[in-house]
Amino acid sequence: MPSSVTWGLLLLAGLCCLAPAALAEDAAQDTDAAEHAEESASHKIAPNLADFAFSLYRQVARQSNDTNIFFSPVSIAMAFTMLSLGAKGTTRTQLLEGLGFNLTERAEADVHSGFENLLHTLNQPDNQLQLTTGNGLFVNDSLKLVDKFLEDVKKMYHSEAFSVNFKNSEEAKKKINDYVEKGTQGKIVDLVQELAEDTVFALVNYIFFKGKWERPFNAKMTREEDFHVDKATTVKVPMMNRLGMFNVHHCSKLSSWVLLMDYVGNATAFFLLPDEGKLSHMEELLTKEDLSAALARKSRSSAQLSMPKLSISGTYDLKATLGGMGITKVFSDGAELSGISEGPPLKLSKAVHKAVLTLDEKGTEASGATVVEAIPMSMPPVLNFNRPFVTVIYDKVTKAPLFVGKVVNPTQN
Numbered sequence: 538m539p540s541s542v543t544w545g546l547l548l549l550a551g552l553c554c555l556a557p558a559a560l561a562e563d564a565a566q567d568t569d570a571a572e573h574a575e576e577s578a579s580h581k582i583a584p585n586l587a588d589f590a591f592s593l594y595r596q597v598a599r600q601s602n603d604t605n606i607f608f609s610p611v612s613i614a615m616a617f618t619m620l621s622l623g624a625k626g627t628t629r630t631q632l633l634e635g636l637g638f639n640l641t642e643r644a645e646a647d648v649h650s651g652f653e654n655l656l657h658t659l660n661q662p663d664n665q666l667q668l669t670t671g672n673g674l675f676v677n678d679s680l681k682l683v684d685k686f687l688e689d690v691k692k693m694y695h696s697e698a699f700s701v702n703f704k705n706s707e708e709a710k711k712k713i714n715d716y717v718e719k720g721t722q723g724k725i726v727d728l729v730q731e732l733a734e735d736t737v738f739a740l741v742n743y744i745f746f747k748g749k750w751e752r753p754f755n756a757k758m759t760r761e762e763d764f765h766v767d768k769a770t771t772v773k774v775p776m777m778n779r780l781g782m783f784n785v786h787h788c789s790k791l792s793s794w795v796l797l798m799d800y801v802g803n804a805t806a807f808f809l810l811p812d813e814g815k816l817s818h819m820e821e822l823l824t825k826e827d828l829s830a831a832l833a834r835k836s837r838s839s840a841q842l843s844m845p846k847l848s849i850s851g852t853y854d855l856k857a858t859l860g861g862m863g864i865t866k867v868f869s870d871g872a873e874l875s876g877i878s879e880g881p882p883l884k885l886s887k888a889v890h891k892a893v894l895t896l897d898e899k900g901t902e903a904s905g906a907t908v909v910e911a912i913p914m915s916m917p918p919v920l921n922f923n924r925p926f927v928t929v930i931y932d933k934v935t936k937a938p939l940f941v942g943k944v945v946n947p948t949q950n
Contacts, residue, residue, distance in 0.1 A: 579658060581643070582651030583936035587825035589614055589637035590929075590938040596861050597853065598820055598943065603767070605949055607851035607894045607942035609744050612670070615652055616742040617859075619672060619694045620867070620885070622649070623686040623877030628866045635864035653693040658935050659744075660695075666802025667747040668932075668939075671720050672696035675713055675739035677703045681879045701739070706732040713739055721745045724893050738883065746930065746939060748800035754779050754844075754898035764845055765924045766946045774947045775846040776923070777898055782837045785920060788827065791819045794920060795831050796842075804939070807831065807929040808844075808922065816925055820943075828929065828938075839917035847947035848895045855888035894928075894942055 590610035792815035872884040930940040
């Protein structure tokens with residue numbers, strides 16, 4: 538006689554507020570310091586996170602090529618890796634290997650210590666960069682968690698635990714949504730739209746990031762221009778403009794312009810602008826090695842930069858998306874999650890991820906300093922992000938991709 542299955546719920550939330558502007562003068566020094574940082578546990582899992590990020594990006598892009606994409610691979614991988622602490626047998630193996638961790642090459646303990654170090658590093662107070670991430674467990678009053686699981690998620694993933702009465706779905710929904718809204722400083726609200734009464738367990742991860750540049754775009758230079766969504770569709774968007782020296786080059790392998798813009802702090806934004814008709818080509822070929830090569834370049838060139846001012850978001854049903862990457866058993870009646878609860882068998886019923894990206898002119902406040910840039914007399918190239926482009930937000934200390942996205946239509950929320 539088959540055992541009864543009680544449903545568990547996994548929720549994820551991610552946020553990025555990105556304000557592009559000129560490179561900081563001391564960006565190269567910051568990068569050098571980050572590059573020479575002592576090898577840490579998070580560095581060991583960074584290549585896996587990058588591979589997972591691009592695999593997930595391609596999976597989402599294949600599902601729809603006419604919508605914006607934005608997600609946090611760190612947030613998703615962290616939540617599922619935390620869940621793996623309570624998984625057994627093939628469920629655990631499938632979870633970790635689906636996230637890109639080859640257990641014949643990387644010990645499972647190294648994966649968890651890598652995330653522990655990543656969390657510790659990302660949550661260090663920084664007056665220049667707002668970056669926080671957190672985990673929350675919402676447990677039904679009647680559910681008894683396995684002590685070791687509770688101890689491990691608290692110790693390694695700094696997770697908070699909350700008692701919830703899921704029978705009162707409205708109250709439980711409000712408690713979870715309030716937690717996410719507070720953690721993302723009000724940017725992600727009402728993440729949970731529906732909550733089944735037979736839910737007994739919710740795992741929530743959020744990440745909040747807001748970067749600033751030393752020299753912002755001049756808002757007076759922002760003007761309405763055309764953005765070419767595709768050959769048949771053009772929309773009007775506010776385009777920010779700036780003439781300056783940038784870390785930019787054309788990559789023949791990707792058939793794309795690659796622009797790096799450093800934040801005040803330890804994060805870098807990659808912007809990849811494919812040549813006409815080369816978006817799919819770039820998407821299929823983009824790897825972590827391309828980002829590493831771009832980071833290694835130190836030269837700067839003058840350019841006339843135009844970039845859309847926008848606010849977009851991405852919301853994903855990860856049951857479908859990760860299922861296409863081989864993570865299926867945790868969602869099935871055959872899920873082995875006995876390491877989480879001492880009660881009836883659990884399975885993962887729902888996994889939701891939402892991330893938000895904002896691009897605007899804002900930068901740090903002026904503080905009496907004047908910066909003068911020398912621009913060559915020759916006519917600089919025009920780098921106009923007026924067609925679909927890809928962005929990656931990268932943390933230089935942990936070497937982890939925090940966010941990955943594609944802007945297809947800046948007017949599409």
